[in-house]
Amino acid sequence: MTTTAVLGAGKIGEALLSGLLQSGRSPDDLLFTERYPERSAELTKRYGVRGVDVPTAAGLADVLVVAVKPQDIEPLLDELAAVLRPGTLIVSLCAGLPTALFERRLPEGVPVVRVMPNTPMVVGEAMSAISGGRHARPEHLALAEAMLAAVGKVVRVPEAQQDAVTALSGSGPAYFFFLVEAMIDAGILLGLPRAVAADLIIQSAVGSAAMLRDSGEHPVALREAVTSPAGTTISAIVELEKHGVRAALIAAIEAARDRSVQLGKAHEK
Ligand SMILES: NC(=O)C1=CN([C@@H]2O[C@H](COP(=O)(O)OP(=O)(O)OC[C@H]3O[C@@H](n4cnc5c(N)ncnc54)[C@H](O)[C@@H]3O)[C@@H](O)[C@H]2O)C=CC1
């Protein structure tokens, strides 16, 4: 079994640790590093996984998963460059950062796999897209793929598509949560108790997601099946179209893609 260290156990780092443990990985095969000692102690208490410093992680782990914010990557790269063992696989979860950045800043020949996961990892339902860097061989991609397959679904994409992936599925859960939040507010406006409105909307979201995944039907066909002639749904759809919700979503996702590109450009030199 490989030893995997998560460097930066914030929201996505913790989601990965938690998902891997739920999938049956032993806490003894996992490590993490964290900037704040209180956070480190809290995670060890919660998961039984050891918090270590970067040199210890680099000395013990075969796979180093980089999960710090893109803005925090520079000092971590400096630290890692000094202690990285040959053959260690770097798996970056960082939005926008190209594999070339890691290859340039870490010892020559380092295998790097860029991944864009998402937080449903905590319930084993992540969507992760992976791309290999210049020195990532098939066995490196297979190792990263196996790790992520334990916590959800994995696709391989050319690295040039990772900014678009980040905007779609990396940030995607936030759009769904935003929608659910707005729909619950609508329930409040219509006079329902908050808890009832939340139950109605969350179960509708779960049921709709299962239909999208399992029915094999196109989203348009599924929506049409709900939309009765002269019924209630079409009255709502007219309002959504009038308010430009479709265009707003497309523009929002384009803005997220542009931000991902910008995050990568900040580390070009
Ligand atoms: N939150 C999400 O839904 C997703 C995040 N990502 C990517 O994952 C990365 C982390 O994002 P979040 O977890 O949301 O951020 P976060 O801020 O919750 O987590 C980052 C963690 O790294 C720690 N940290 C920073 N520098 C460190 C260092 N040198 N050594 C040890 N620990 C260090 C911080 O204390 C913090 O706990 C980002 O690059 C982001 O683009 C990717 C996909 C989804």
Ligand SMILES: O=C(O)[C@@H]1CCC=N1
């Ligand atoms: O908002 C962000 O930058 C990160 C990357 C994808 C999801 N969260």
